[in-house]
Amino acid sequence: MKILMIGAHQDDNEFRCGGITAQLKAKGHDVRFLSMCNGSGGHHIMTPEETIKRRAGESAEVAKMLGIVYDVWDNNDCSLVADLETRRRLIRYIREYSPDIIITHRENDYHADHRAVGVLVQDASYMLIVPHECPDTPAMTDTPVIMYYEDSFNNPPFELAAIVAVDDVIDIKLKIADINVSQVYEWLPYTYHQEVPEGKEERFEWLKGLNITEETTDEEVMAATRGYAVRSAKTAARFRKELIEKYGEEKGKKIKYAEAFGLSPYGGKLTEEIKKEIFE
Numbered sequence: 001m002k003i004l005m006i007g008a009h010q011d012d013n014e015f016r017c018g019g020i021t022a023q024l025k026a027k028g029h030d031v032r033f034l035s036m037c038n039g040s041g042g043h044h045i046m047t048p049e050e051t052i053k054r055r056a057g058e059s060a061e062v063a064k065m066l067g068i069v070y071d072v073w074d075n076n077d078c079s080l081v082a083d084l085e086t087r088r089r090l091i092r093y094i095r096e097y098s099p100d101i102i103i104t105h106r107e108n109d110y111h112a113d114h115r116a117v118g119v120l121v122q123d124a125s126y127m128l129i130v131p132h133e134c135p136d137t138p139a140m141t142d143t144p145v146i147m148y149y150e151d152s153f154n155n156p157p158f159e160l161a162a163i164v165a166v167d168d169v170i171d172i173k174l175k176i177a178d179i180n181v182s183q184v185y186e187w188l189p190y191t192y193h194q195e196v197p198e199g200k201e202e203r204f205e206w207l208k209g210l211n212i213t214e215e216t217t218d219e220e221v222m223a224a225t226r227g228y229a230v231r232s233a234k235t236a237a238r239f240r241k242e243l244i245e246k247y248g249e250e251k252g253k254k255i256k257y258a259e260a261f262g263l264s265p266y267g268g269k270l271t272e273e274i275k276k277e278i279f280e
């Protein structure tokens with residue numbers, strides 16, 4: 001199957017779908033990342049031009065590690081607008097790849113670029129099968145399934161449609177974060193007023209946020225305030241009941257890391273077959 005992850009920035013796909021991407025690739029599926037923005041706004045010292053170049057290098061390294069095609073569009077950060085021109089560019093792009101499933105932002109989100117991506121995907125979704133819309137690119141015969149990244153926004157709240165344990169690929173996911181040096185060790189710590197330790201090993205330990213072991217409880221995870229291991233661990237803690245339902249009592253209780261996905265009402269039907277192929 002072909003799976004297209006569409007994020008606004010060069011970390012949205014990585015941190016919300018990095019684990020499932022590694023699993024899907026191992027199962028022989030084709031995965032593609034699109035970042036609709038170029039990273040221009042993501043630094044406090046480098047110029048936008050320098051940041052765009054450096055982020056592109058980091059994304060190329062992520063693509064190599066995951067074995068995927070990774071496209072970055074030339075829209076500047078904080079400037080993405082759900083206009084007709086961008087919608088049509090997206091329609092053509094999706095049609096050319098022709099994915100079975102798309103994973104993206106919800107339309108409600110704190111970040112204007114995330115909202116724009118959510119709206120653009122939603123606006124493009126029906127047009128994908130309309131032949132007279134962008135007639136230069138052959139229309140698809142079916143609308144792909146459209147899924148959402150997990151988020152914690154409450155208006156309306158995120159509704160879980162699929163969950164996967166990612167314990168087997170958490171090391172890859174952490175490595176992906178580690179590759180994004182300009183983001184995770186420079187820009188984001190600047191915005192959160194965090195001190196990053198010196199030394200590659202020390203900063204990688206810091207990146208995790210918490211040393212999660214078999215003994216670590218869901219309460220400890222939920223109380224932690226930062227870190228990339230913590231992020232995936234919080235998903236497992238948040239949806240513990242659903243993990244137990246899916247994987248059984250014994251295994252479900254032990255899962256430490258997970259990725260969760262919602263379902264867009266505007267995409268194709270999430271059939272049992274697709275669910276099994278993608279989320280088992």
Ligand SMILES: [Zn+2]
Nearest residue numbers: 008009012114
């Ligand atoms: Zn983002």
